[in-house]
Every structure is written in C-alpha cells, then in structure tokens.
Amino acid sequence: MRDEKGNVRFDPYETEQQEWKKQQVKERSKQLLTIISPVLLLLLWEICSRTGILDIRFFPPPSAIITTFFELATNGLLWTHVSVSLYRIAAGFLLGVIPGVVIGLLMGLYAPIRHFISPIVMALMPIPTLALLPIIIIFFGIGDFSKVVTIAGSVFFPVVINTVAGVLNIEKVHLDVAKNYGASPKDFFFKIAFPGALPVMLEGIQMGQAIALLTIVAAEMMGATSGIGYLIWTSYKAFMLKEMFVGLILISFFGFLFSLFLRGLQKKIVPWR
Numbered sequence: 001m002r003d004e005k006g007n008v009r010f011d012p013y014e015t016e017q018q019e020w021k022k023q024q025v026k027e028r029s030k031q032l033l034t035i036i037s038p039v040l041l042l043l044l045w046e047i048c049s050r051t052g053i054l055d056i057r058f059f060p061p062p063s064a065i066i067t068t069f070f071e072l073a074t075n076g077l078l079w080t081h082v083s084v085s086l087y088r089i090a091a092g093f094l095l096g097v098i099p100g101v102v103i104g105l106l107m108g109l110y111a112p113i114r115h116f117i118s119p120i121v122m123a124l125m126p127i128p129t130l131a132l133l134p135i136i137i138i139f140f141g142i143g144d145f146s147k148v149v150t151i152a153g154s155v156f157f158p159v160v161i162n163t164v165a166g167v168l169n170i171e172k173v174h175l176d177v178a179k180n181y182g183a184s185p186k187d188f189f190f191k192i193a194f195p196g197a198l199p200v201m202l203e204g205i206q207m208g209q210a211i212a213l214l215t216i217v218a219a220e221m222m223g224a225t226s227g228i229g230y231l232i233w234t235s236y237k238a239f240m241l242k243e244m245f246v247g248l249i250l251i252s253f254f255g256f257l258f259s260l261f262l263r264g265l266q267k268k269i270v271p272w273r
Helices: 012-051 062-074 077-109 111-124 129-140 144-168 172-180 185-220 228-237 241-269
Strands: none
Touching: 012 062, 062 077, 062 241, 077 111, 077 144, 077 185, 077 228, 077 241, 111 144, 129 144, 129 185, 144 185, 172 185, 185 228, 185 241, 228 241
C-alpha cells in the first residue's frame, strides 16, 4: 500500500486479510482433494468393470451397486439392517466408553487402583473380543445384548489405556497446585484429570469407534438375523455380490461419518490441539 507521497507503507490489516485468504484457499484445496480421491477410485472401478479388466461377476461396477442400493432402500429391507446395526453400535460404544473413561481416570490418579487393575487389563486386552463371543452368547444369549457387549468389550480397552496415558502425561505442577490449594477428590477427578487427559482420551475414543465398526460386522455374521454384517454374510453365501458390496460401502460410509464427527468434536472441545 502506498501513501500520498508514493512511498510504500505497511498495512497490518491488509497483510492479515491476505493471510486469511491464503488460508481459505489451502482449506478449499484440502477439501477438494478429499472429495477427488474417492471419486477417482470409483471412476477407475467403473471403467475396469465395464471394460472387462475386472471380472464383473466378482466386482460389479459402482453404478450397478448404486442401483441395488436404491432397490434395497425402496423395499425397506436396507433400513431395517442399518437401524439395527446403528443401535448396536451406539449402545456398545457407550457401554465401552463410559466405564473405560471412568476406570482410566481412576487408574491414572491413584497408583493402588492402577497396580490392581493393570494386570487384568493387560491379560485380557490381547484376546480378540470375537474369540470370547461363544462365552458372551452363553451368558447373554443370542439377542442384541450379546452383540452390544461384544462391541463394548472391543471399545473398552483402547479407551481405558489412552485415558490412563492422558492422566499420567498431565504436568506434575498442575497436580501439585491442586494439592496445595486443598482440592477435593471430586475436583481432582473433574477439574484436573478429566480435562488434562481429554486430548489423549479422545484419540482412544476415535480408535474405539473404528473398532466398533469392525466388531459389529463380524459379530452379526454369527448368530444374528439382521444387521449390516448379516446382510454382507448372507449375500456372500448366496453369491449376491452387489448386495454384499452395498453392505461393505455402508460400513465404510459410517466409519468415515463417525470419524468426521469425532474430529469435529475434538476441535470444539480441545481447540488448542
């Protein structure tokens, strides 16, 4: 910017506006790249299927899968499977996250609790939850609750481990200040441990939602009569591969959607990260 004499004058407001515009351009570029990559993949899949590079019997073109999706959606069958799976995922996710956060905070704050529970967590964590599914069915039956418990068991461990790590990474000065000012156990729990562990805890929750989607598909393949996993498995056995791909794409879509939601929530709750 130039003044009345023609000399160049620094304008901080103009510089700030230029930086803001550059940042906006960068954000739009990132969003565009995020959209382009899956579109290109689907377009490549369509071309390869139509030209015979991929066997259409095993890899039907995306256009045919979309047609099948609308057919299943129109007759109402698809929404039945989706609603059942979403209910199981939500219930299992909450049943795993809430105890995981509470126990993780207690383990991080109190060494005796940590030393008492850690061996149990370390012993059970390597066992795939699906391997325990027969035992879960014996205790809880073959209904929805056994699927919910299976998902909760898968979600619990990453949440509790990340929560403990988050509490242990809190700077000691914050704990010392709270002790010096006579903070109560409740204040330690809700005003020190919880917000201090929140960034790492949310990473565990993010991991837990991905595991919940993996678990629900496998759990619904065994001992279920509905759900997206049931749709995938029965379609595969009947060699109805377009219906199978509809189920697979739905799981992928929900995983992407849940991930975006949790990332957005993380930015709101812990904007400094």
